[in-house]
Amino acid sequence: MTNQVYTAITFAPVQGFIEKSRKLRDLYGSSYLLSFLAWAICYVAECNDCKVVSPALPNVTQGMPNQIIIQGDFKKEDAEFALNTAWECVTETCREWIEAQVVDRTDGKKWDYKSWKRIWGLWTKYAWEFFWVQGKLGESISDVRQCLNEKKRSRAWTGINWQGESSTLSGADAIAYPGLGIHEPQKYNYQAEKAAVEEFYTQLSQKLGESFIKSVGKKLSHADAEKYGESFIVANEELSIPELVKRLVTHNAIAEQLIERFQQLFQVDQTQLPEISRQIQELSEDLNPDSFKDISRLNEAKYIDDNHQLVREKLPHQGWFAGDGDKAGDYLKSFAHTPEEASKTNEFSELMRNWGKDFKDYFKKNPPEDCRVVYAGGDDFLGVFYETKQAGELKPKRCVDFFTSFKKDVWDKNNNQAEKKPITVSVGFVWAASGVPQRDVLQHCREAEKSAKNNGRDRIAFRVLFNNGNYLEWVCPWWLLEAGLLSSYRDRDGNLDKPKQNWTHIYNDVAILESRHAFDKESTKIALGLLEIYFPIQMSTIKQEDNWWNVYDTDERLIKTGILGDRKNHYKLDTEEIDITKVNKALNDWIINLAKVGFQLCQQ
Secondary structure, eight states, X not given: OOSOOEEXXXXXXXXXXXXXXXXXXXHHHHHHHHHHHHHHHHHHHHHTTOEEEESSOTTOOTTOOSOEEEESOOOHHHHHHHHHHHHHHHHHHHHHHHHHHOOBXXXXXXXOOHHHHHHHHHHHHXXXXXXXXXXXXXXXXXHHHHHHHHHHHSOOOOOOOOOSOBOTTTSSSBOOSTTTTOOOGGGOOHHHHHHHHHHHHHHHXXXXXXXXXXXXXXXXXXXXXXXXXXXXXOTTOXXXXXXXXXXXXXXXXHHHHHHHHHHXXXXXXXXXXXXXXXXXXHHHHHXXXXXXXXXXXXXXXXXXXXXXXXXESSOXXXXXXXXXXXXXXXXXXXXXXXXXXXXXXXXXXXXXXXXXXXXXTHHHHSSOOOEEEEEEOSSEEEEEEOOBTTTBSOOHHHHHHHHHTHIIIIITOBTTBSSXXXXXEEEEEEEEOTTSOHHHHHHHHHHHHHHHHHTTSSEEEEEEEOTTSOEEEEEEEHHHHHTTTGGGOOOTTOOTTOSSXXXXXXXXXHHHHHHTTOOOTTOOHHHHHHHHHHOTTTHHHHHOGGGTSOEEOTTOOEEEOOSSOOGGGGBOTTXXXXXXXXXXXXXXXXXXXXXXXXXXXHOO
């Protein structure tokens, strides 16, 4: 039992806010905003003499989880005030910057911003759903977390009614431009509105470019300002208010004004400002238009060099990944109703946040620097591999090689400590064709991560995503990947020392066998025969039934990961007896998908 009172806080939407992103810049902006809002709540809690149990390191803004555990009597009105006021700082800073910069229209008239202020006010007031739960004296942190999860099931959402054309990104909200909020059906002119929207975004893009050039002390032309501005917003984009905000906060001039405004409203301790300012500067440098264009998915038909010249008509593939720790909640529950629950929760949070901080810098310290970690909020992370001039064309095998040793060399590295993490990790990796919209890629990343968890956790799901939306997927435990399964492939030439093994051999064999319906749920003989031919070194390991199933200890903690995951997923209906036909089908599918995905990712 504990003699403390704990408060749990969160807000929504989170995944929806992140995934409604057209450009990688939007992802950075949304991730930063979520972290900033969570940090604001933590800051106000500490100002009220409460202790932040989780997340640890509350002075580190980037990558901060949005579920917050406070030790002490942190009032609901104080927490909600922190969230709403911090968000108001964001929206008001963005709106006022636009109104101050984009003043004159091309016909000599002034932009009239009166009507859109009301809609900005609605988005300021109703963008977030706030959840607050406070436990009774003696209730554990786990009890309070459970109450918070139950509270989230009952929604109290306020939707914003809008008029006019909808955003081309989400389609759910109106386009943000000075005429937003005007409703005069008898005078409505679609072509005139569309022209006004394009004029506004052209001017806004130009001003963003000019402001960036001024902030970095460059002397460049009007055309250069246009090019830099397009790295933030393109004239033909039609964004809603929240989409526009996510884009604008990645601009260094606007981000600096945001921090100044926040300091004035909250009287932020001067000792904390340098750290926040440094992280703002890091964000701006990460998204510097000079270095960021390599990974922009915006111009789907173009690839532009340093001089903004067209290099080729098609963007290269990219490798996106999303990961999440396995059963972190269950791990923390193991300390429920113990004296050390708060310290263990804080210790775990600090461990994961330090790892996330290190992971963001991993590729800077371990070249080639061809990957960006968008966010790493502890056990939850998202990143992308992309082509660079230094590293050259991105090959899928580069990504496969990284993940082959990811768990051992990255996940289990805890500031050079010998101990492994107390939880495992599941990752979804998506090798995405250039024509797939970014929001679709993100959805596939989350689905692949979910697939890794549903197939037994402690593993990775490799997904190959084609332009038409079709995909291939293969899920593999980390230990088998680390054992060199993919690198042990041998083609039919029989030359074990050949540097480039031909994956077409197994791919064609599988295609022919599938066309003849050779794989059936009654037997795994043919699939295992393929393994014997093409993976002779790993054949005995995969064939051994002890390696098929997850093994748990008496506390239901995973101690060994199986190829096929949990036994219960292969039971006969309403029994605890293994259904051999389900097992055969699962193993056949696993080997077939190994061949198909291996061909796409490992063929050189």
